[in-house]
Amino acid sequence: MRKIVTLLCLLVSFYCFSQNKEVLYNFTPTPQTLLTNPGADVKYKWFFGVPLLSGISANAGSTGFDAYSLFAKNNVDFTTKVKNVVAATSKNDYVTANEQLEIFTGGVRIGGEDDPSYISFGMYQEFDSFIYMPKDPAILALYGNKDYIGKNFNLGDLNAKAEVLSVFHVGFNKQLNEKLIVGGRAKIYSSIFNATSTHNSGYFYTTQDSNLIYNQVIHSDLQLNTSGAAKYLDENYNGDLGTDLVNDIPKKAFLGGNLGLGMDLGLTYYPQKNIQLTASLVDIGFINHTKDVVGYTFKGDYAFKGVLTNFNEDGTVDDAYQDFKDAIPFDTIYKKYKTQRPLKFYSSFQYSFEEDRGDGECNCEGNDESMYRSAVGAQFFAMSTPRTPMLALTAYYRRRILKGLQMKATYTIDSYSFSNVGLGLTTKIGMFNFYAMADNLLSYKDVSKANALTFQLGFNIIAGGSSK
Numbered sequence: 228m229r230k231i232v233t234l235l236c237l238l239v240s241f242y243c244f245s246q247n248k249e250v251l252y253n254f255t256p257t258p259q260t261l262l263t264n265p266g267a268d269v270k271y272k273w274f275f276g277v278p279l280l281s282g283i284s285a286n287a288g289s290t291g292f293d294a295y296s297l298f299a300k301n302n303v304d305f306t307t308k309v310k311n312v313v314a315a316t317s318k319n320d321y322v323t324a325n326e327q328l329e330i331f332t333g334g335v336r337i338g339g340e341d342d343p344s345y346i347s348f349g350m351y352q353e354f355d356s357f358i359y360m361p362k363d364p365a366i367l368a369l370y371g372n373k374d375y376i377g378k379n380f381n382l383g384d385l386n387a388k389a390e391v392l393s394v395f396h397v398g399f400n401k402q403l404n405e406k407l408i409v410g411g412r413a414k415i416y417s418s419i420f421n422a423t424s425t426h427n428s429g430y431f432y433t434t435q436d437s438n439l440i441y442n443q444v445i446h447s448d449l450q451l452n453t454s455g456a457a458k459y460l461d462e463n464y465n466g467d468l469g470t471d472l473v474n475d476i477p478k479k480a481f482l483g484g485n486l487g488l489g490m491d492l493g494l495t496y497y498p499q500k501n502i503q504l505t506a507s508l509v510d511i512g513f514i515n516h517t518k519d520v521v522g523y524t525f526k527g528d529y530a531f532k533g534v535l536t537n538f539n540e541d542g543t544v545d546d547a548y549q550d551f552k553d554a555i556p557f558d559t560i561y562k563k564y565k566t567q568r569p570l571k572f573y574s575s576f577q578y579s580f581e582e583d584r585g586d587g588e589c590n591c592e593g594n595d596e597s598m599y600r601s602a603v604g605a606q607f608f609a610m611s612t613p614r615t616p617m618l619a620l621t622a623y624y625r626r627r628i629l630k631g632l633q634m635k636a637t638y639t640i641d642s643y644s645f646s647n648v649g650l651g652l653t654t655k656i657g658m659f660n661f662y663a664m665a666d667n668l669l670s671y672k673d674v675s676k677a678n679a680l681t682f683q684l685g686f687n688i689i690a691g692g693s694s695k
């Protein structure tokens with residue numbers, strides 16, 4: 228039994244990242260803010276991203292433990308470190324993953340000054356994953372059941388998903404009046420690879436009768452669905468892995484993978500000239516997995532009665548282990564399935580001050596907020612997960628330091644940390660725009676002890692704008 232549970236744990240044990248982009252959100256001098264809110268207040272005449280360099284982001288994080296807990300050189304055995312991590316975490320702890328690379332992007336204003344509308348478009352590659360800590364299966368794999376008589380091990384703790392995909396998108400942004408801007412973005416997803424195991428259930432427990440006979444009961448309803456990698460998972464596969472991947476990935480990225488549809492919605496509202504409210508929903512969508520689909524199931528019920536507590540192939544008597552494998556077979560299935568994209572919600576409140584009247588010349592830095600040198604605000608973020616939503620609350624300060632140079636400093640409270648300080652800088656020299664952002668800056672003195680790390684950077688070509 229321990230070997231089987233260990234295998235299931237290994238199937239979902241990959242390192243991961245997080246998804247909140249608190250520095251980028253509503254940082255409107257940067258065109259990529261449109262990906263977090265298609266209704267953002269942007270006024271560029273047009274922009275184009277430098278291909279493959281306009282948007283690079285990666286966030287790494289986990290709740291409950293950090294890299295130092297597992298990899299510190301402190302003369303502690305690695306197995307002991309793993310046991311300490313398992314003991315210190317709960318089944319609601321998780322690690323998540325998001326990496327994003329823009330292939331190309333651009334946008335252009337359409338209509339005249341009386342009809343301010345905006346179209347943006349592009350393609351990006353994304354990696355997404357989410358795994359909850361498999362608390363009970365990890366204990367069972369590490370210690371077995373001998374010292375846990377009467378404990379009900381919850382097999383439903385196994386809960387994970389991962390996907391590599393490309394996204395083609397077209398967005399429309401329109402200012403309806405002086406106070407309200409709305410926007411939407413249509414998306415086509417092309418999934419390159421997907422692995423999903425999120426609706427598992429089952430239990431395993433051992434009891435002891437008065438006559439020293441042990442009863443072991445197993446109910447298992449576990450399933451792992453995959454798409455995009457069927458031939459690589461085939462035990463008879465004998466191709467060149469590197470060459471095949473190089474050939475497959477571009478084909479699947481450019482609409483040759485499993486396809487899906489999605490959309491983003493957003494708005495910006497000004498109840499007063501210097502007070503701003505925003506909100507957006509990102510990735511309202513799904514993907515149908517119909518190509519290269521292969522799944523693995525471990526389903527059934529089994530009850531064993533005997534004098535042994537350590538249920539494994541070497542320890543059982545007669546044909547008990549074979550009976551177990553017959554009752555709960557490890558099967559391969561080929562069935563289509565559908566996945567939902569992780570839905571993200573952003574909202575913010577901003578108060579701008581230090582109105583800059585200057586020498587009467589137009590401030591054309593790309594948005595109306597350039598009328599003010601400073602702003603303070605708060606943001607709220609939520610993302611759907613297989614269990615409870617991931618939440619974050621951010622306070623921030625924005626400042627136009629020089630003409631063409633702006634900064635945004637953030638302080639975020641989330642499930643990873645209560646001391647997440649971030650900083651973003653964006654500069655525009657002529658038509659050239661460069662931005663760089665990072666959070667959890669206090670952790671950079673020893674990144675191995677950080678629960679989360681984020682960076683974003685990119686290069687764009689931007690043609691001016693207008694302001695009120």
